[in-house]
Amino acid sequence: METIIVKEEAPIGWIILNRPDKLNAINLKMIDEIWNILRQMENNEKIKVIIFTGNGKAFSAGADISQFKELDPVKAWDFATKGRKLTDYIENYPKPTVAMINGYALGGGLEIALSCDIRIASRNAELGFPEINLGIYPGFGGTQRLVRLVGKGRALELIMLGDRIKADDAEKIGLVNRVVEPLSLEKETKDLAFKLADKPQVALRLIKTVVNHGMDVPISVGLTMESLGWSIAFATEDEKKRVEEFLSKRSK
Numbered sequence: 001m002e003t004i005i006v007k008e009e010a011p012i013g014w015i016i017l018n019r020p021d022k023l024n025a026i027n028l029k030m031i032d033e034i035w036n037i038l039r040q041m042e043n044n045e046k047i048k049v050i051i052f053t054g055n056g057k058a059f060s061a062g063a064d065i066s067q068f069k070e071l072d073p074v075k076a077w078d079f080a081t082k083g084r085k086l087t088d089y090i091e092n093y094p095k096p097t098v099a100m101i102n103g104y105a106l107g108g109g110l111e112i113a114l115s116c117d118i119r120i121a122s123r124n125a126e127l128g129f130p131e132i133n134l135g136i137y138p139g140f141g142g143t144q145r146l147v148r149l150v151g152k153g154r155a156l157e158l159i160m161l162g163d164r165i166k167a168d169d170a171e172k173i174g175l176v177n178r179v180v181e182p183l184s185l186e187k188e189t190k191d192l193a194f195k196l197a198d199k200p201q202v203a204l205r206l207i208k209t210v211v212n213h214g215m216d217v218p219i220s221v222g223l224t225m226e227s228l229g230w231s232i233a234f235a236t237e238d239e240k241k242r243v244e245e246f247l248s249k250r251s252k
């Protein structure tokens, strides 16, 4: 791998963006490498949770601006589509995903973090969508995911002004789930990942499907999806075992 470091630390699969001298700017190669490793990890039963992070002082400072010089509208469309397909894949990934935001998470970098299920940020992280300052706007799904996460007013402010915000402010608006001290970032993220890995995996997958797709359809359809998914959970070993355990403890 040229642009990422991959670590298997079962049950965690680490994907570490690795162009530290360029603040982990995302080029086409990185998109391909993340995609390919995610495909492999999908079939690796030992891996139950994926953690994304960055090597060095950034999670990622966004799409690689040096590639923009070569872009005409057709190439820009290809680049954006590749990035957007990747973030769609991450959002709908069959295993839980966590973004461990260790520093700058900007533009396309923040869009990767936004497509993860949970975001934990170091207190010294800075987040934002500075694309407007380049005459563009988020193109890896950010306009749509941000508005769903923080609401229209805050999303427009972030995207239209392009200002970076501190982790604490990101937590206040729900852009990140939790802020921790830099030295505890890895431990807190791993604790969270272990907790997720201990949960029934099929039910987690159903939750992601119902929540993600439920947001795209009328509530009546979302509620029906919820009921269908809920019924499917009764076909799992986890449900049988866990309900049985609960009831047998009560009857003693």
Ligand SMILES: CCCCC/C=C/C(=O)SCCNC(=O)CCNC(=O)[C@H](O)C(C)(C)COP(=O)(O)OP(=O)(O)OC[C@H]1O[C@@H](n2cnc3c(N)ncnc32)[C@H](O)[C@@H]1OP(=O)(O)O
Residues within 6 Å of the ligand: 021, 022, 023, 025, 026, 061, 062, 063, 064, 065, 066, 076, 079, 080, 083, 104, 106, 107, 108, 109, 130, 131, 134, 137, 138, 139, 140
């Ligand atoms: C085509 C479809 C795109 C779809 C949507 C996505 C769009 C985007 O993501 S556009 C990019 C948005 N991001 C930015 O505009 C951030 C750009 N970076 C910065 O503003 C600053 O680097 C900083 C504030 C994040 C950090 O500043 P500082 O600590 O002073 O570090 P340097 O600026 O010296 O950066 C070190 C090194 O990294 C290179 N670099 C940083 N960001 C990018 C980037 N996004 N693309 C390419 N290269 C980047 C920077 O040029 C420096 O490299 P050298 O000059 O070789 O040392």
